[in-house]
Amino acid sequence: MLLEIIFIVTAVKAFFMPLYRSTDFEVHRNWLAVTHNLTLEQWYHDNTSEWTLDYPPFFAWLEFALSHVAKIFDPEMVKIENLNYASDMTVLFQRLSVIVLDIVYIYGAFRCTKNIANGNLLVFLLLITNPGLIMVDHIHFQYNGFLFGILLLSISNMLSNNYLYSAFWFAVLLNFKHIFLYMAPVYVVHLLRAYCFTVSSTDGVHTPWYSFSVTNLFKLATTVIFVFCLSFGPFIDQLPQVFSRLFPFKRGLCHAYWAPNFWALYNFADKILQHFSTKLGIPVVVQEAAMTGGLVQEYRHAVLPTITPAVTFVLTAAAMAPALVKLWYLGADRRYRGGSFLRCLTLCATCAFMFGWHVHEKAILMILIPLSFLSVLGITDARLYMFMSVVGHYSLFPLLYPKNLLPIKIFILLTHLSIVFSYLPSLYEPKTKTSRRRGFLVLPKLKASDSLYLYGLIGLCIYENVLHTFLGLDKTLPFLPLMMTSVYCALGVFYFWVRQYIYFLTFNLSSVPTLTTSTNTKSVYEKKET
Incomplete structure (x- = not known):
């Protein structure tokens, strides 16, 4: 069955080869050319194209390796001067590279x-059919599947208590794409707690005292430092230039397409206040189409205080702190370390998504991927995943903006949701019992208010794709649908974050299912919610 699932999903990806491609397609083609033709010292200095190399060294080496295969398909694609080159063989190679x-x-x-x-x-099944990965990688074009594969290797070793291997793979991941730094605090706390503080007890479960292992800390530090030296060692003489590419803080608080996070709500509130201030005759500095003009740029808020990178870092760290403290506390019991690590990893990824600087909408996948594991650990985890799988994946729809892609987006999402809403509820309770107690419009295992919010996405989709043009607003307010999607989905993500945080901080450890036990047990918090 696993092979059948893999074959079907891969076949679907192959069908998407000739579809719309974003500018990321040219970004990666240019990186093939840069790494293939230039010396190591020039990789992070070349600016022939506006799409300069801004990923860590391991990814640059990956592009270098791919470029030698690419020139077999079409030598023209690895020529630096061939900007925006997209021959049929180029498209075939790059699409195949993602699939492979x-x-x-x-x-x-x-x-x-x-x-x-x-x-x-x-x-x-949930991981392989993830609609976000399919839309972002195989239509929009990126290599997130490969990167999340490395993350999953790290997680699998962590769950198996192979801590050094887990640290190794996560260090490798950071040197492929540094956005995963948002997850690093969880790894640091968990590895120190589970690996460097050896547990001593009479029953092997409860921990009356700790002894710190300097040897284990040395092994851990050596593993991570080795990976970073291997990555950045060849660029030791140009580290400032490399870091300036990796951390371009002048790109502004938000991406051109607002990620559905706290800053989308903040920007929207500023827009509303700006409008009413103008109506009331209160002088404000107005930037035309600021934050909604489709450009990546620095800007100042009109009414609310302008946010700096330092503010986002402080907020993100403050948001993560209680979860990290709870993770340290939960590490006292070996039985629950795996589930606690996954919950905290998901929660801190959500904190970074909510409050981070220049967050891309695609970063929602950092929440959805680990959340897939939690869906089978308990009824509350399942509810959170069911809710977030709709909101998070729908928030990616504007990435694929051509109108002819709408049926494909809906098909991909509904196929995944049919699996989610058919099989997750039955994992906890037979469908016959569920159907007798719930209204027809209330989704399985979800509250009526949650269902109502999710049904609102249907109305939003109809407005964006039909009514907005029908009302003639596509010329005067072209970015209104995009803003509506970001703001509405941001409300859902914020709601999910609050519920997830409350659950993580308040659940009863002894009654929460672990990765290796049955999912039928309910925690005290879950019983109250039911």
Whole structure:
């Protein structure tokens, strides 16, 4: 069955080859050319194209390796001067490269599910059919599947208590794409707690005292430092230039397409206040189409205080702190370390998504991927995943803006949701019992208010794709649908974040299912919510 699932999903990806491609397609083609033709010292200095190399060194080496295969398909694609080059063979190669590298993701998903006692096939299915990855990688064009595959390898080793291997793979991941730094605090706390503080107790479970292992800390530090030296060592003489490419803080608080986070709500509030201030005759500094003009740029808010990178870092760290403290506390019991690590990883990824600087909308996948594992651990986890799988994946729809892609986006999402809403509820309770107690319009296992919010996405979709043009607003307010999607989905993500945080901080550890036990047990918090 696993092979059948992999074959079907891969076939679907192959059908998407001739579809719309974003500018990221040219970005990666240019990186092939840069790494293939220039010396190491020039990789992070070349500016022939506006799409300069801004990923860590391991990814640059990946592009270098791919470029030698690319020139077999079409030598013209690896010429630096051939900007915006997209021959049929170029498209074929780049699309195939994403599909082939997805093998790492498939293997990582398989390795992770081996650590799950109940619902492992369902988790594998949820990971492989993730609509966000399919839309972002195989239509929009990126290599997120490969990167998340490395993350899954790290997670699988963590769940198996192979801490050094887990640290190794996460360090490798950071040197492929540094956005995963948002997850680093969780790794630091968990590895120190589980690996460097050896547990001593009479029953092997409860921890009356700790002894710190300097040897384990040395092994851990050596592993991580080795990976970073291997990555940045060849660029030791140009580290300032490399870091200036990796951390371009002048790109502004938000991406051109607002990620559905706290700053989308903040920007929207500023827009509303700006409008009413103008109506009331209160003088404000007005930037035409600021934050909604489709450009990546620095800007100042008109009424609310302008946010700096330092503010976002402080807010993100403050948001993560209680979760990290709870993770340290939960590490006292070996039985619950795996589930606690996954919950905290998801929660801190959400904190970074909510309050980070220049967050891309695609970063929602950093929440959805680990959340897939939690969906089989308890009824509350399942509810959170069911809700977030709709909101998070729908928030990616504007990435694929051509109108002819609308049926494909809806098909991909509904196919995944049919799996989610058919099989997750039945994992906890037979459908016959559920259907007798709930209204027709209330989604399985979800509250009526949650269902009402999700149905609102249908109305939003109809407005964006039909009514906005029908009302003639596409000329005067072209970015209104995009702003509506970001703001409405931001409300859902914020709601999810609050519920997830409350659950993580208040659940009863002794009654929460672990990765290796049945999912039928309910915690005290879950019983109250039910």
